[in-house]
Amino acid sequence: xxxxxxxxxxxxxxxxxxxxxxxxxxxxxxxxxxxxxxxxxxxxxxxxxxxxxxxxxxxxxxxxxxxxxxxxxxxxxxxxxxxxxxxxxxxxxxxxxxxxxxxxxxxxxxxxxxxxxxxxxxxxxxxxxxxxxxxxxxxxxxxxxxx
Numbered sequence: 505x506x507x508x509x510x511x512x513x514x515x516x517x518x519x520x521x522x523x524x525x526x527x528x529x530x531x532x533x534x535x536x537x538x539x540x541x542x543x544x545x546x547x548x549x550x551x552x553x554x555x556x557x558x559x560x561x562x563x564x565x566x567x568x569x570x571x572x573x574x575x576x577x578x579x580x581x582x583x584x585x586x587x588x589x590x591x592x593x594x595x596x597x598x599x600x601x602x603x604x605x606x607x608x609x610x611x612x613x614x615x616x617x618x619x620x621x622x623x624x625x626x627x628x629x630x631x632x633x634x635x636x637x638x639x640x641x642x643x644x645x646x647x648x649x650x651x
Contacts, residue, residue: 509564515630517557519623524553524616531612548609551601552616559590560620 527549535542566586570579594617602610 505565505568509568512627513557513560513564515627515634516560516620516623518630518634519626520553520556520560520619522626523619523622524549527612527615527619544607544609545612547607548601548612549616551608552613553619555594555597555613556617556620556623559594559617560623562586562590 528546531542531545531549534540535545566583570582573579573582598610598613601608601613
């Protein structure tokens with residue numbers, strides 16, 4: 505994996521963590537007001553965050569591999585097969601959580617996994633705020649003006 509991809513994963517992971525921490529704070533407030541158990545929600549958010557980071561890493565590896573192959577047809581097939589496999593594995597893990605792990609809230613896991621989307625939206629902000637730390641540049645990291 506290239507250095508740029510690793511840094512992109514770190515920046516998006518920061519957005520995923522922010523998403524789940526914000527949801528955890530909301531969960532504390534709602535649990536105190538509604539007299540609900542907090543631990544299953546926190547475990548679900550944690551499982552969702554872990555699954556989001558793992559899916560992000562898998563997407564990055566597969567995308568780089570597809571880009572390096574040079575064959576457009578093969579790249580399309582590879583990314584589609586791996587995307588379907590990633591979804592199948594996530595659904596299988598969600599089913600295990602739903603039916604075998606009552607300590608983990610499956611809804612919280614799904615909502616925590618949605619942090620992948622939040623991480624994608626927050627990546628440019630995280631890049632501008634902290635990119636200079638990751639890239640060692642004074643200007644704030646790599647030039648993304650062409651994106």
